[in-house]
Each structure stands twice: as C-alpha cells, then as structure tokens.
Amino acid sequence: MAEYHPADEMRCPMHFCVGQEAMPAALAQVLRRDDVLMSHYRSHGYYLAKGAPLDAMVAEFYGKQTGSNSGIAGSMELGSHDYNFYSGAIVAGSLFIPFGAAFAQKYRRLDDMSVSVIGDGVFDEGITYEVFNLVALHHLPMLIICENNKYAAHTSIERRQAQPKLAERARVFGLPSEQLDGNDCELLVRTLERVVPAIRAGKGPHFIEIETYRYCGHVGPGDDEGMGYRDAAEIQRWKARDPIIVMRKRLDGVVDRGELERIEREVEAEVHDAIASAKLAGFADIRKVISSNWSGEYANVVTRFTHSVTPSFGGGQSEARPGPF
Amino acid sequence: MLTRESTVAEKASAGSTRLSFAQSVNVAQRQAMELDPGVFVYGIGADGKAGIFGTTAGLVERFGPQRVFDTPIAEGGLAALAAGAGSAGLRPVLVHQRLDFMLYSIDQIVNWMAPWRFMSGGRAKMPVTIRAIIGKGWGQGPQHTKSLHAWFAHVPGLQVVMPGSPADAKGLLLSSIMSDDPTVFIEGRSLFTMQEDVPDEPYFIRLGEALVRRPGKDVTLVTMGSMVPVSLQAADALSKAGIDAEVVDLRCLMPLDVASIIRSVKKTGRLVVAEPGWRMYGAAAEIIATVVETLHDMRSRPRRVAWPQSAVPTSSKLEEQFYPTSDDIVAACRASVTES
Numbered sequence: 001m002a003e004y005h006p007a008d009e010m011r012c013p014m015h016f017c018v019g020q021e022a023m024p025a026a027l028a029q030v031l032r033r034d035d036v037l038m039s040h041y042r043s044h045g046y047y048l049a050k051g052a053p054l055d056a057m058v059a060e061f062y063g064k065q066t067g068s069n070s071g072i073a074g075s076m077e078l079g080s081h082d083y084n085f086y087s088g089a090i091v092a093g094s095l096f097i098p099f100g101a102a103f104a105q106k107y108r109r110l111d112d113m114s115v116s117v118i119g120d121g122v123f124d125e126g127i128t129y130e131v132f133n134l135v136a137l138h139h140l141p142m143l144i145i146c147e148n149n150k151y152a153a154h155t156s157i158e159r160r161q162a163q164p165k166l167a168e169r170a171r172v173f174g175l176p177s178e179q180l181d182g183n184d185c186e187l188l189v190r191t192l193e194r195v196v197p198a199i200r201a202g203k204g205p206h207f208i209e210i211e212t213y214r215y216c217g218h219v220g221p222g223d224d225e226g227m228g229y230r231d232a233a234e235i236q237r238w239k240a241r242d243p244i245i246v247m248r249k250r251l252d253g254v255v256d257r258g259e260l261e262r263i264e265r266e267v268e269a270e271v272h273d274a275i276a277s278a279k280l281a282g283f284a285d286i287r288k289v290i291s292s293n294w295s296g297e298y299a300n301v302v303t304r305f306t307h308s309v310t311p312s313f314g315g316g317q318s319e320a321r322p323g324p325f
Numbered sequence: 326m327l328t329r330e331s332t333v334a335e336k337a338s339a340g341s342t343r344l345s346f347a348q349s350v351n352v353a354q355r356q357a358m359e360l361d362p363g364v365f366v367y368g369i370g371a372d373g374k375a376g377i378f379g380t381t382a383g384l385v386e387r388f389g390p391q392r393v394f395d396t397p398i399a400e401g402g403l404a405a406l407a408a409g410a411g412s413a414g415l416r417p418v419l420v421h422q423r424l425d426f427m428l429y430s431i432d433q434i435v436n437w438m439a440p441w442r443f444m445s446g447g448r449a450k451m452p453v454t455i456r457a458i459i460g461k462g463w464g465q466g467p468q469h470t471k472s473l474h475a476w477f478a479h480v481p482g483l484q485v486v487m488p489g490s491p492a493d494a495k496g497l498l499l500s501s502i503m504s505d506d507p508t509v510f511i512e513g514r515s516l517f518t519m520q521e522d523v524p525d526e527p528y529f530i531r532l533g534e535a536l537v538r539r540p541g542k543d544v545t546l547v548t549m550g551s552m553v554p555v556s557l558q559a560a561d562a563l564s565k566a567g568i569d570a571e572v573v574d575l576r577c578l579m580p581l582d583v584a585s586i587i588r589s590v591k592k593t594g595r596l597v598v599a600e601p602g603w604r605m606y607g608a609a610a611e612i613i614a615t616v617v618e619t620l621h622d623m624r625s626r627p628r629r630v631a632w633p634q635s636a637v638p639t640s641s642k643l644e645e646q647f648y649p650t651s652d653d654i655v656a657a658c659r660a661s662v663t664e665s
Contacts (some may be wrong), residue, residue: 069446070446071446079444088436096433103410104410127401127433130399289443292442293439293440294442295442295450295506298529299360301360305530307536309492309496309524315555315559315651316561319519319554320516320518321463322462322463322514
C-alpha cells in the first residue's frame with residue numbers, strides 16, 4: 001500500500017502498521033468468525049487477522065463500491081460486518097464497542113468473545129476507565145490488547161502520562177494483566193492460547209500490554225521524523241528487532257527457504273490482483289449513500305402500525321410536580 | 326411499587342386501561358421485553374423500588390437482574406454498552422433520569438451510534454433506545470431541565486421521539502425499541518401523571534408520523550412532547566374566542582413528518598410552533614424554515630413559542646415566569662389570525 005498510496009487514488013488518511021504485525025498474526029491463530037474484533041485506526045493487520053477478504057479492503061482504500069464498507073469508511077473506519085471486524089478513528093471507540101459486544105455475548109450465553117485492540121493513546125481518554133470498571137464489574141468475555149508504541153500521534157507517552165505503566169493501571173480496575181514483548185509473535189501465540197480459552201470458559205476479562213513500534217509516520221506511508229518528536233536512532237533500534245525479522249530467524253532451518261519465498265510471491269500476487277480489481281471497480285451511487293444513514297426498519301415482531309389509538313387525551317390535566325427524586 | 330404520582334390504574338373500557346404517562350412507559354418496556362428476549366433495561370436506579378419515577382418499577386421482579394439492572398454513574402460507559410450490545414443485535418434501553426447527564430455520552434451517540442450503519446455501507450444495525458427525562462417544576466434548575474432534542478435531531482443517523490400523551494408514549498416507545506436505528510426518546514417529566522385510556526395490547530406507532538390531535542381551519546399549531554397538552558389547552562381557549570386551531574403533534578422530530586405539516590398549513594395558511602426548548606436554532610426554526618421554503622402564499626407570518634434563550638432558573642417563582650404557558654400560545658395564535 002505504501003507503494004500505491006502516493007498515487008493519490010486512495011484518498012483517505014491511512015495509518016500503516018508496519019512494524020506492528022506480530023499481534024494481528026498471532027490473533028489470527030485463535031479467533032473465530034463469530035468473535036468480535038475491533039481495533040484502532042491502524043487497522044489493516046487486524047482486518048486480515050479476522051479472515052476478511054484482502055480485495056475488499058483494498059477496494060475500500062480506493063473508495064469503491066466493492067469495498068468492505070462500500071467505500072464509505074476508507075482506512076480509518078475500516079470494517080467487515082460479515083467477519084465481525086470493526087475499527088474507528090475516535091480512539092476509545094475501539095475499546096468500548098467490543099465491551100458492549102462482550103456484554104451481548106455473555107447475555108446470550110455464547111462462548112464467543114470480543115477483542116479490543118487499543119493504542120497507548122486510549123489511556124489518555126476518560127471513558128477508558130469507565131469501561132475498564134464495567135468490563136470487570138460484569139465479568140465479561142473480553143480481551144483488551146494495548147499496543148504500546150510509545151506515541152499518540154506525535155506526543156510521547158512520557159509527555160502524556162504521569163504513570164505510564166499501563167498494565168498496572170488496568171490491573172487496579174480488576175482486570176488480570178500482563179506485559180509482553182509485542183514483536184515476538186511466537187510468544188504472543190503461546191500467550192493467547194492460554195488466555196483465550198479461559199475467557200471463552202467464562203473466567204472473565206484479561207488485559208495484555210504489548211511493547212511495539214511503528215516505523216512510518218503517524219499517518220501515511222512516509223516518515224515524519226522531520227517533526228522532531230522522535231529520533232532516527234530509536235527507529236533503527238526497533239527495526240533491528242522487527243517482528244518479521246525475529247520470526248524469520250526462528251524459522252530458519254525449520255521451514256524451507258524456498259517455501260517461504262513461494263509464500264511471499266503468492267501474497268505479492270494477491271495484493272497486486274486486489275489493487276488491479278479495486279482500480280477497475282465503480283463508486284457507489286451518492287443518492288443511495290445519502291439514504292443509508294437510517295434503515296427505517298423494525299424487528300419482525302412489528303407486523304402492523306397503529307396511527308392513532310385513543311382520542312381521549314385533552315389539555316386539561318395538571319402537570320406533574322416532581323420532588324427531589 | 327409505583328411512585329406517589331403514579332396512581333393505581335383503573336379499568337376504563339374493554340381492552341384498554343386508564344394509565345398515567347409513567348405507567349404507559351412502564352408497560353411499553355414490559356411488553357417489549359416479553360416480545361423480544363434481546364431487550365434489556367438499565368440505568369441508575371432502574372431496578373430500585375422507586376423504579377425511575379415508576380417507569381421501570383416491577384421489571385426486575387419480572388425479568389431478573391440480567392435484563393434489568395442498576396449501574397455506576399458512568400454515562401459514557403453506559404452508552405458504550407448500548408452501542409456495542411446494539412451492534413451485536415441486542416435491543417438495549419438505557420434510561421437517564423435527567424437528560425443533562427447524557428452529555429457525558431455524546432461521543433458514544435454522535436460518533437459511534439449515529440453513523441454506525443452509514444460507515445458499514447448500510448450493512449449494520451444499531452437498535453438502541455436511550456430514554457431521557459426532562460425535569461420541569463419544583464426547582465429542577467439549570468442542570469436538570471435541558472431538552473436538547475434539536476441537537477440530537479441535527480445528527481444524521483439518530484431518531485428523536487417526543488411523545489405528548491400516555492397512549493403515544495406506549496406506542497412510540499415500543500416502536501423505538503423495535504426500531505433498528507438508534508433513538509433518543511425524550512420524556513417530559515411534567516407529563517408523567519397525566520392519564521389516558523391506553524390499549525392493553527402491544528401496538529406500534531410508525532416513527533415519523535405526526536398526529537392531528539385537533540382538526541381546525543384557522544391556524545396550524547405544531548407542537549411536540551410536553552407542549553402537547555399545553556397546546557391542546559390553548560386550542561380549547563382559542564375555540565371559545567372563535568379561533569379554530571389545528572393541533573399537529575409531531576411525535577417525532579426525526580424522522581420529521583413534513584407532509585402532515587405542509588398539508589395543515591396549506592389549509593389554514595397560518596403557522597405557530599410551540600416547542601419545549603430554547604428558541605434559537607431549535608425545532609421551531611427548522612419547521613418554520615421548511616414551511617416557508619415550500620409555501621409562498623401564507624396568510625400571516627409564522628410564529629414560535631419557545632423558551633427564552635436562557636438556562637432555567639431554580640426558584641419556583643422565576644421558573645413559573647420562565648416557561649411559556651397556554652396563554653402565550655393563545656396570544657401567538659391570535660396575533661397570527663388578526664394579522665391577516
């Protein structure tokens with residue numbers, strides 16, 4: 001995408017997750033289609049983690065009708081209703097929508113679960129603490145993953161948080177918490193294989209903070225080092241422990257190198273096909289789009305409407321006089 | 326157990342019962358919960374003995390604590406719960422004893438619930454109902470009285486419902502709960518003791534259908550919510566003075582029944598809007614603008630009766646002077662008729 005975005009045909013703000021691929025890859029191993037996953041706006045990896053189709057995601061970036069959201073959402077609010085994947089721009093939303101979804105899963109006595117992936121920036125917003133409390137209070141089947149990449153846009157965590165130990169802060173709300181290396185995919189899979197079945201079994205919510213790092217600028221494929229909020233040495237340190245490099249080293253000698261290269265070629269071809277078909281697709285009809293804000297629909301129990309039931313109501317009655325309650 | 330202002334229901338006629346507005350709201354929720362196991366009711370005091378002015382009394386005994394529950398004072402979190410549970414297909418009913426508290430949840434409502442269907446490309450539903458009660462009388466003051474219906478009606482994706490009578494409260498609340506779109510259901514506290522014969526069976530009023538409560542030929546009086554009985558009282562007084570007002574109860578601000586308003590004003594040629602809220606940038610402004618954009622041969626200038634552009638004073642003497650009365654509506658209608 002980084003290669004194609006500069007062509008200015010994908011006219012939407014796009015937040016790249018290059019450097020933060022480990023957790024989406026790990027989650028893909030443990031989640032089911034009926035589970036709900038919602039991530040922050042750095043969402044592309046998580047969309048794919050849920051098994052949603054690549055071509056619909058690329059078409060969404062191009063704003064086309066064939067996009068997963070019919071071209072309405074773009075990258076920032078990317079979602080796939082059929083695969084129970086959502087994301088959004090206003091940051092704490094990716095915490096609280098899955099919270100409500102987890103409530104619904106418990107309400108229906110299902111063993112599905114909800115996963116929220118937030119960034120460290122969500123700890124800046126007040127709603128977070130209401131939701132932490134409610135998730136713990138209702139003992140919901142929810143996994144909260146915080147990707148601590150040290151920056152909310154261009155402001156470092158040290159400049160935003162008096163107490164930046166995020167897992168500790170979640171713990172005091174009654175959420176069992178742990179902090180992990182977010183670039184070690186194998187470790188993340190092992191952890192999820194322990195945590196996820198427990199959540200499904202009704203053992204309550206869990207919080208995982210992972211340390212990771214983004215290489216691109218906050219938004220867009222380029223870098224934004226010129227803004228002076230972080231230095232090049234820091235980026236290089238993190239690139240040295242890139243999650244894909246870490247995984248490759250571990251696979252060396254375990255998986256045949258030719259096999260890895262074959263997978264890479266396949267993926268690349270799939271991406272190019274997706275881009276080609278997205279470019280060919282048409283845009284949605286604006287009239288149809290404008291009329292899609294409301295469904296105007298009702299539950300099946302509504303089989304008929306009554307216009308007026310009784311004509312008895314008049315204007316002569318005195319108003320209620322409320323007391324203090 | 327009902328509060329002191331919710332009187333014991335008495336049988337009026339076969340198939341209907343005389344109920345207060347508060348009792349009607351209560352019955353609507355009970356019947357919605359019977360019809361759909363995904364309906365649940367929550368909010369501060371929802372399972373308490375007083376049952377939010379009687380409107381939720383008895384529900385927890387009937388449906389249990391999973392479907393009727395008390396909450397922390399966390400309005401943002403509560404709306405978040407509704408947004409997420411609604412996105413997953415349940416039908417949450419979130420109750421605020423005063424609408425003012427709901428302002429902590431504007432992000433959840435405006436950024437998430439309202440565009441949820443739109444953002445999904447028309448695929449997703451958000452069947453959420455937020456009941457918001459507006460205080461009036463007995464010292465409610467600046468932080469217990471705000472209506473803000475026009476705010477919510479401004480936002481694409483939201484429905485805004487404002488019942489003006491007990492029977493409408495029941496049919497409109499049942500429809501709101503069963504609607505697949507997010508709905509702000511605004512209840513004027515001053516209506517809570519008013520009574521009407523209410524059919525016992527569940528019934529649904531289509532959202533966006535105004536009701537002509539009193540036909541008339543001289544002036545169209547468009548009104549909504551707690552101003553409905555005040556407007557009916559004004560119409561009675563006008564009738565004695567030989568002015569025949571047609572009272573159009575909007576019932577919903579969004580969807581707005583423009584056709585019914587236009588039909589009435591075409592007939593009478595005159596328009597007065599009585600709104601239970603602030604004068605500037607309100608529902609009355611929208612309605613008058615819509616009418617004058619559509620009709621060019623009105624017989625007199627449209628008028629509005631609304632609150633002064635001021636927060637509401639607590640002192641009961643000042644409060645009495647603050648709220649427009651039926652006399653104010655009578656004066657506006659008279660002026661509208663005598664002008665032409």
